[in-house]
Amino acid sequence: MIAILGAGKMGEALLSGVLRAGRRPGEIVATARRPERAAQLRERHGVRTAENAAAAREAGTLVLAVKPQDMGALLAEIGPHVAPGTLVISMAAGITCAFIEERLAGGVPVVRVMSNTPVLVDEAMSVLSAGSHAGEDHLKLAEELLSPVGKVTRIPESLQDAATALSGSAPAYFYFLVEAMVDAGILLGMPRAAALEMVVQSAVGAATMLRDTGEHPVLLREAVTSPGGTTIAAIRELERHGVRAAVIEALEAARDRARALAAG
Numbered sequence: 001m002i003a004i005l006g007a008g009k010m011g012e013a014l015l016s017g018v019l020r021a022g023r024r025p026g027e028i029v030a031t032a033r034r035p036e037r038a039a040q041l042r043e044r045h046g047v048r049t050a051e052n053a054a055a056a057r058e059a060g061t062l063v064l065a066v067k068p069q070d071m072g073a074l075l076a077e078i079g080p081h082v083a084p085g086t087l088v089i090s091m092a093a094g095i096t097c098a099f100i101e102e103r104l105a106g107g108v109p110v111v112r113v114m115s116n117t118p119v120l121v122d123e124a125m126s127v128l129s130a131g132s133h134a135g136e137d138h139l140k141l142a143e144e145l146l147s148p149v150g151k152v153t154r155i156p157e158s159l160q161d162a163a164t165a166l167s168g169s170a171p172a173y174f175y176f177l178v179e180a181m182v183d184a185g186i187l188l189g190m191p192r193a194a195a196l197e198m199v200v201q202s203a204v205g206a207a208t209m210l211r212d213t214g215e216h217p218v219l220l221r222e223a224v225t226s227p228g229g230t231t232i233a234a235i236r237e238l239e240r241h242g243v244r245a246a247v248i249e250a251l252e253a254a255r256d257r258a259r260a261l262a263a264g
């Protein structure tokens with residue numbers, strides 16, 4: 001039995017992915033703070049819902065999907081009900097395995113995951129780290145859960161906050177760039193729907209080439225950038241406005257914010 005505690009955006013996305021991957025609704029129990037939300041989860045997915053404590057007692061795998069700010073309260077609630085052999089998988093930004101281990105009975109295996117919203121389309125990036133009581137078997141179980149909804153990789157926990165900046169938040173940066181490019185289309189007189197179609201398809205094409213050719217992005221960009229042409233005129237402006245440095249600083253700020261979340 002898998003329990004998804006705090007099935008909001010990410011928890012529900014994982015829940016639907018796990019069902020798409022062939023697990024039966026009877027194998028999953030979800031929890032929610034509001035009864036209307038619990039009813040919605042039952043109706044949409046056919047899963048059971050329960051109180052946190054009951055779900056924690058009956059499931060062999062607990063997925064913690066609440067916001068980092070709610071993690072302390074959730075762990076206080078379930079702490080007495082988590083059996084030592086239960087695998088605890090945390091999806092929260094910033095929250096360390098040690099934070100969770102300190103609040104549960106000794107020896108509970110914890111795996112920390114940073115995933116992202118493309119879980120919804122089976123294109124997530126999920127980055128895993130083992131806590132001090134989690135071994136290879138636990139990492140494998142977490143990988144089995146997450147690999148149907150996208151790519152999975154392992155990193156040392158010391159790099160989890162960097163992964164949060166690089167992949168957890170990353171869909172938002174790409175959406176932001178798409179918004180900005182559509183705004184540019186509007187300035188250039190393009191109808192909004194046409195601008196959106198052009199930008200989105202270009203994003204899909206560029207992402208597919210990055211993944212499927214395995215080429216370095218510099219080489220792919222050079223192939224677009226004709227001597228004396230249009231692309232270099234745009235790139236010069238991006239460089240003049242310090243977009244590369246802004247991106248580096250933005251991701252550093254995201255990493256620092258992840259670090260601060262565990263402190264409350």
Ligand SMILES: NC(=O)C1=CN([C@@H]2O[C@H](COP(=O)(O)OP(=O)(O)OC[C@H]3O[C@@H](n4cnc5c(N)ncnc54)[C@H](O)[C@@H]3O)[C@@H](O)[C@H]2O)C=CC1
Nearest residue numbers: 006008009010032033065066067068070092093115116168
């Ligand atoms: N949204 C995103 O793109 C990503 C989010 N994350 C992480 O995933 C976690 C969840 O984020 P979202 O799904 O975006 O948030 P969300 O707010 O949509 O979901 C959290 C859910 O937990 C519920 N909740 C809070 N305390 C509860 C409790 N004690 N018992 C039962 N339910 C409780 C809330 O009512 C809410 O529905 C966060 O820790 C976040 O850092 C990680 C990667 C990407």
Ligand SMILES: O=C(O)[C@@H]1CCC=N1
Nearest residue numbers: 093164167168169170
């Ligand atoms: O913004 C956040 O805090 C969460 C974690 C990664 C993506 N969204």
